Amino acid sequence: MSKFVKKGKKGTPGISTASLPDIIFMLLFFFMVVTVMREDDPKVKVRKPNATETAKLEKKSLVDYINVGPPNDKRYGTEPLIQLDDSFAELSEIRQWIKDNRERRDEAEQPAITTSLKVDRETKMGIVTDIKQELREANALKINYSVNKGSSIEN
Amino acid sequence: MARQNIQEVNAGSMADIAFLLLIFFLVTTTMDQEVGILRILPPPGDIEEPAPIPERNVYEVLVNANDQLLVEGEPMDISELRSAAILFYTNTTDDPDLPRLNLVTKESVLLEMANVNDLLSMNSSNSRLLQKKKVLEKKQHALNLIGVYHEIPSNAVISLTNDRSTSYKAYLAVQNELSAAVNQLRDEVSMNSFGIPFKDLDQSIKEDRERIRAIRTVIPQRISESVRQ
Secondary structure: OHHHOOOOOOOOOOOOOOOHHHHHHHHHHHHHHHOOOOOOOOOEOOOOOEEOOOEEOOOHHHEEEEEEEOEOOHHHOOOOEEEEOOEEEOHHHHHHHHHHHHHHOOHHHHHHOEEEEEEOOOOEHHHHHHHHHHHHHOOOOEEEEEOEEOOOOOO | OOOOOOOOOOOOOHHHHHHHHHHHHHHHOOOOOOEEEEEEOOOOOOOOOOOOOOHHHEEEEEEOOOOOEEEOOEEEOHHHHHHHHHHHHHOOOOOOOOOOOEEEOHHHHHHHHHHHHHHHHHOOOOHHHHHHHHHHHHHHHHHHHHOOEEEOOOOOEEEEEEEOOOEHHHHHHHHHHHHHHHHHHHHHHHHHHHOOOHHHOOOOOHHHHHHHHHHHHHOOOOEEEEEEO
16 A cells, blocks of 8 residues: 555656747747848938828838938938938939839839838928929839828827 | 767757847837828829819818918818818718719710720720720729719819928828828728728728729729929
8 A cells, every 4th residue: 555655755846947948949930030120220310290091011021211300410400301221312312212122123023112201290391292203203103101100180 | 999978968058049039039129010191193294284174173272381271262170171071072962162973873884885885996096985994894893882873073183282391290181181081981881882891801802802993983082282382
């Protein structure tokens, strides 16, 4: 009958941590997959306006961003500037930029390219209109006004 | 020689390395979805002098340099713009200053279709006629899915004019309200015909795609933009 008598020390055994690396790896892979690296560091300050009637941007790889806003670096003044990719740009450079971006991509995808305008809410429409005119001339007709979700009336 | 025991690498620090990487990716991840208001710009080239549009078919929205709104010559608050735009699209009160809606029925479209086909048989490469035929086919498609509907005239348009000094947020607020009006109307049509709101229709499902096409024909988005110099 002594078969069922427990021998030795009593006490709860520690939980095995052998599977910890596996769990961590799983999380790691998840974040690796969902991570999109910041492509350009912002040189202008953009506080997006609010809007309610928003649509999601599909296919991030087919979106080009134009940032417009007052420069972060005060040495460049306080007037809104245009940022393409990683550097400030003039209005006249937009056409070439669009052309370069188009050539970078597959021909079949070209009609789906969207240009997203990230414009600071206090910017005057003059510069935005000029950009839109340039985009028209460059035949980049699909545009997106980047916004935050929220009531536009309280802007 | 005796068999050498292969030393096992200690994997105890594996978790630490993984942790390090994990934290790096955690920090760099941005989960925010890009959202925005999508628009299609008009194609380049000087716009040819448009045919005169009757006054009642143009809905004038002006935003001045102080972000104030002038709609059809009357000052208006931004919060009223949505319902005003809806009225423009539907004209439920039969206001003589707003566009007159035409009833679209199977018979009327068939009649027009026969007309266009007749003309096309004489001149099969007239781009204007081909365009017209395409429009009629769209209407037939909409009739099949939704049924008889009222349509606004093809030249009816909301003309949005802003100043070069208008602020971007005011401009976007106006764009947003005009979109909201269209979306609301589309939602209503969609609810009545298919029982689900327009925004829940899925582009990737064929049936829904057809529905979206039909609804867009019934309630078209008509905004024309210009800038006052």
